[in-house]
Amino acid sequence: MNTLTPSQSKKPPFRKLRGYSFDPALSLKIDTAPISTIVYKVRWEDIGDHEGCLKPGPVGEYVEVIDYDPTVKKFYTPVNLNDPYILAQDGLDPSESNPQFHQQMVYAVAMTTIQNFERALGRKVLWAPQRLAQVTGKRTPYEEYIAKLRIYPHALRDANAYYSPQKKSLLFGYFSSAPADETIQMPASLVFTCLSHDIIAHETTHAILDGMHRHYNEPTNPDVLAFHEAFSDIVALFQHFTFPEVLLSQIRKTRGDLTSENLLGQLAQQFGSAIGSYGSLRDALGEIDEETKKWKPKVPKASEYRTVMEPHARGSILVAAVFEAFTNIYKDRVSDLMRIASNGTGILAQGELPPDLVNRLASEAAKAADHVLQMCIRALDYCPPVDITFGDYLRAIITADSDLVADDSHNYRLVFIDAFRRRGIYPKGIKTLSVESLQFVAEPVLGPDAQNALNVIGEFLRGYRNEIMYEQDRKKIYEITKKHIASYTNMTKTGLHGQILEKLDNSFEFEQLTGLILDQDWKKLGVNPSGASSDDPSFQIQNLRLVSRVGPDGDQVNQIIFSLVQRSGVRMNDDGTFAGHYTPGVGEVPANGFEFRGGCTMIFDLEKAQLKYAITKPLLNTDKLAFQIREIDTGRVEQQYGYQNNDTMMGISDYSHYFGIGASDALNEPFAFLHSH
Template sequence: MVIATDLPSWLERPAKRRLRVYAFDPRSSVTLETAICNDTVIELPWETPWEDALGPGPCNDYIEVVDYDPACGLFYAPVDLDHPHLLAQDGLPQAEGQPQFHQQMVFAVAMKTVRVFERALGRGVIWARTGGVNSPGNYVKRLRIYPHALREANAYYSPDKTALLFGYFKPDEVPGQDSAWVFTCLSHDIVAHETAHAILHGLQPRTIDASNPDMLAFHEGFADIVALLQHFTMTEVVEQQIVASSGSLRANGLLTGIAAQFGHATGRAGALRYALQLIADEARGAGPVRKLEDTTEPHDRGQFLVAAIFDAFATIYERRTADLFRLADYRPGTSDTLPIELARRLAREAGKTADQVLRICVRGLDYLPPVDNSFGEYLRAIVTADADLVPDDPLRYRVAFADAFRKRGIPVPGCISYAPSSLMWAEPDLSDLTHLATENQVTGLMQGALARLKFGVTFDGKDDGDAYASSQSGKVAGRNLREKAIGIIEHNQVALWQWLNEPSIDPDTGAPTDEKRSSEIDREWESLLGIRMVTDDHPTIALSEKTGKPAYSVNTARIARRQGPDGQELHQLIAHITQRRRGYFDKALQDKAEAASAGNGTRTEPPAQDFWFRGGATVIVDLRDGRVRRIIRKRIDDGDRLVRQRAFHTGEPLGMAFARRTGPREPFALVHRA
C-alpha cells in the first residue's frame, strides 16, 4: 500500500496567521473590570511566496526578534510559530512569565503596525539606513527587536542599531501599586509606539534631528497617536468600553490611555499618558492651561499633537454616529443602559473612523518638508494629502482636523486662515521661469528624469543575475519583493541625482548646450528646490568632493500607489532633495564664515560647524501624467529659520542637551528614560 505524504495541490495556505496577545498589558488581566476584554487575537497575512518564510525568533521579511538578556547573560530559546501545536491554538496563550510569549507579543504587534502603515502609504515599509541618511547601499532589511534588552524602566527605538530595545523592571514597594516585574514588551501600546518611531524614521530620516522644539515632540506625539488609534481596531474591546462609557469616546479609560501598567508602576495614578488629558484641562478651565509655546519636554509638547488629532477623531466619530443615537433615542453619556445592538454598531463605526483617521495621518507624512518640520506644517501635509486623494469631503474631515489644531493654539506658518483651502500646499509656480517652463508648464518639468526611473518589478530578461529578470526564470524560489523594492529605490535615487547634475541637452542635436544656458536652468532649479546647485553665495554650504559644486543629496525616491475609501487611485513619486550648510552658535562667526570668499573664484574653507543647518524640498510627481504636483520646500538660504535654529540649539532643555548626553544617533534613549 502506498501512502501519499505530500499535501494535495488544491489545498491552499491559510489567509491569516492568528496570534494571541494582550489587548493592553498584563495588569488589565488581573483587574476585574478589564480582564474580560484584555485577551485578544491579532490576525496577520500569511507569508507570501515572494517574501522570506517565517522562522524561529520569530523572524520574517521585516522583523527579527533576538531575545538576549544582558542582565542575565543568556539567550532565551526562540519561539517557532510554525510549530503544529501553536498553529492549532493561535500561538502561545497569554503568559506574563514566559519569554517565548514575550517574543510572540512583540512580533505580532509590530507586524500589525507595519501592515497599517503599508495600507495607508501604498507601498512597503522600509527601515532607515545604517550609517546615516546619505549612505547608499546600507538599507537594513530587518528591524531587530530585543524583548529583554534593558533591566530598567525604559523602552526605545535605536536609530544607530535599527532596533527596538525593551526594558523590564521591578517597581518600588509602594502601597496600592504592583510589585511584580513589569515587562515593557508586554504593553501593546509601548510596542506599537516604538514600532511607529522606527517606521517614521525610515520614511522621514531627518525627523530624528532635533532642529526645533517640534521635531522630537512630533515623533513622540505621532507614535502615541498610532498606539491610541490601534485600540479601536479591537472591536470586542471597543464594544465593552463603549458600554462602560455610555457611548462616548471622551472619557478617560483603557481606550484613551497609553501604557496603563507602566504608568502605575512608575508612580502615576493611571496610564502613562491620556489622549484627553489636555482637552479635559481646557474644558475645566481651572487654573492656568498649558500653552504650546511654554512646553518644551518632547512628550509633554507631543500631547498637543495627540490632543488635536484625537479631538478630530472623536468629532468625526460623533458626526458619523449622531443618526444612530437619534434612531435609538439615546443620549451619549447618560446613566441609561446602552442597548447591546447600538453598542455593536457604535464599535464598528469607531473602528472604521479610527482606521480612516490613522490612514489620513500616515499619508500626510509624505507631504512634509524633508527637514525641520513643525506641527503646523504637519496639518498642512494632512490636509493636502487627503485632498489630493479624496477631493470630495462631505463629512468635513479636513475641517475637523483644522479646527482641532486651531483649538490647541498650534500655529501654521505661511497661512492666514485655518480653512482647508488655505492650508493646502500650493502647486509649483513657474511664472518667473523662462528655461524650465514648457508649453505644458509643470507637466513637462521632470519628463527627462521619469524616463530613467523604475516604477515596479519587470520581467524583461535583461539581467541574468536577477530572479525577476524573466517570467521563465529558474530562480522563482529566490524572488523577494522587498529586496527588489529596495533596489528600485536606490536605482531611482542615483538616477534622479545624476539627472539633476547633468548639463542641459539640446532636444534637436542631443548635444550639451552652452554653459550659460545650463547655469540658468540650474538657477531655476535652485529657486524651485530651495537649495544651491551652482551658485556659491553661501560659502558655508558643504561642497561635493566629486564636482566641487555645492553638495546636495537625493535622500529617497519612492513610488506610492494609494487607494482612497471609495476606490480612488493615486500613483506618485515622492523624492527628498536636501542640502546642508554650516551653522555656528556665534552670529558674528556665522557672518564671518559667510563672507569668507577670496573673490577670485575660490573660497576659504570655513571653520568646523557647531551644527548643520539643512534645507531642501519634497517633490511629489503624479505618475498618471508626469505632472509635478507639489514642491514642499525649506530653503537653505532662509536667514530667519537659521536664527531660530541657533536659538534652539543654544537653549535648554532640548537642543544640544540631547546631543551632549545621547549622541546624534540615539535621541530616544534619554527622552524615554526621562
C-alpha cells in the first residue's frame, strides 16, 4: 500500500475556523445560542516557511495580525493556526477571554470578506499603496507596495474600531459596557469590537474600498463619506446570508418574511447595546421606537436624503434602499413557493413551517443575497474616481449588471431603481428614469483622430493583459501594472501615461469625453506640469486593472479598467464664490485656496480593443467645452467649497473642526473620528 507524503497530497480548498456568527451576545440568549457560532471556510493558505505560507499571528498573503495592547503594554502570543490540534478541531473554541481566539476571529472574517470581493470583481484585491514624501527637484518613487493589511485586535481602550489609511491597518478597541437595559447586557462587562463579525467585515471593506478608490475618503459632497459607511455596512449585512444555520433559523422565526424584525438585517447588536442603545448599532429594516422601546419598520422618506447630513445616518438611507431591493427580489423568487404552501391563499397555516419549505426559502434568500452583493461590489468598477454620489452609484449598479447579465428576467435592475426612487435618490444629468437612461453611454462616438488614438491605446492595453492575465502573485501584479502606467523613463514618455500624452495631446474630443485638460490652457487653470521640466499637464492614472467575469448565462466580460484623476488649485472669495487659480505644490496655499479634482473611469473592451465607457466627474465646465472654451467647473467648485466650510451642515462641521479639514488640509484619520462613540 502506497502512502502519499504531505507534499504529494492534494491541498484542501479551505481552512475551517470557528467564530461568532454575529458577536458574543447571541451566545448568552437561549433562543440564539444554537446559532451564535459558525464555521468560517477560509481559502487555504499553505503550511511551511516559504513565502506565501500562513505563519503564527496569523500572518498570511493578505493580512498580518499583530496583537499588541498599548493599554497594558503587552504583546499577546500569536496563534498558530497550523498547530495540528487547532487544525483538528476547526480552530480554537470561541472565547471572549482568549486573545488567540480574537486573532483567529479577525483573520477568518477579514479573509471571508476579501474572498467575496475577489469573486465579484474577477481579480485579486490590492491594498492602497503607501504614499511617499516627494523631494523637491528629485524624481523619487511616488508610492510603495503594501503587501499585507495589518490588523490590531486590541489597539485601543475605547468604544471604537476603524481603518487607518495612514497606517494601512485595522485597529479594534475594547471597552466597558454601559447598557441602557441591564437585562440585555451586564454593566461594566468588557466588549471587544474584534469579536463582532459586522465590525470586522465593515472595517475590512473600508480598506478594500480605499485600495480601489483612494479619493473616496475626501468629503467633497454629503454622499462621499456616507457612501464609504453605507457600502461597508452593505457588505457586512449580506455576508449574514452566507451563514446557513443563521439563515435557516431566521427563516423559521419570520415564517419566510424577511421584512420583519430579524438578525439578518441588523448590525453589531452587542456594540449597540453596550454603548447605551436599545438595539443594534444599525438596522437596515427598522428601528426601536423611543417611546414604546419596541421595534418598528422604517418608512422611506424622500425628505431625509435632502436633509440628513451626518455620514452614518445618511449612509443608512443607501443601505435601506439596497436592502429593500433585496427583500423585493427575494419575495419575487419565493412567490411561487408561498402560493404552493398556502394553497393559493398567500396566507400560511399556523404552526412551524415544514423543514423542506424552510430549506427552499433559505436557498432562494441566499441566492438573492449573493446576487445583490455581487451587483453592489461589481458596480465599484463603474463609479467615477472622485466626488461620488448615491445617484452615481445607482447608475453604476445598473450599467455593471447590464454588461454582465443580458436577460434581467427577475427585474433586478427595476427593483433597484424603485428602491432608490422611494428615497428621493436621483442621478443628475438624466431626463427620464429607466434602465436604459440610467446606463452610462456605451462606445461613445468620436471623430477619426480621437478614435484611432484610443484604438492604439486599446492595443497597448491588450499587451498589458497578455503579460498579467496568468499572474497570481499580488506583488508582481502591482509591479507589472506600475510599469505599464509609467510616465517617464530617462525623460522619454512611456507606458499608458505616455501613450495618452502622446496620442491625445490637444485633443478637444478627449477633453469633451473626460472633462480633463491636455491642451496648453492647463497652465492657466492651476494644473501642475507632469515633471519639473515638462511641458505636459499632470494627471494620475489609478487602478489599472484586468477584469474577467462570467455571468449566470455563461456570458464573459473581459475588460481593462483605469481611472484618470487631475487636480486644479482654486482660490475662493470670502463669500464662497470662485476667485481664480493657483498652482498646487508651488509656494504656500493662498487664503481660501484648495485643490479641486476631476476624474474619469475608462473601461476598455478587450475583445474589440475599444473604449466602451468613460464615466466622468469633469474638472472642466462641459457646457463651455461645447464652445471650445476651457474653464474650470466653477459650479461644482463652489458647491464643494460651500459644503466643506458650512458649519450648519450637520455631520461635517464637527468633523472638519476635529481634523482641520478645510479647503487645503489633507485628511489624517477620517474613519477614527467617524467611528467614535
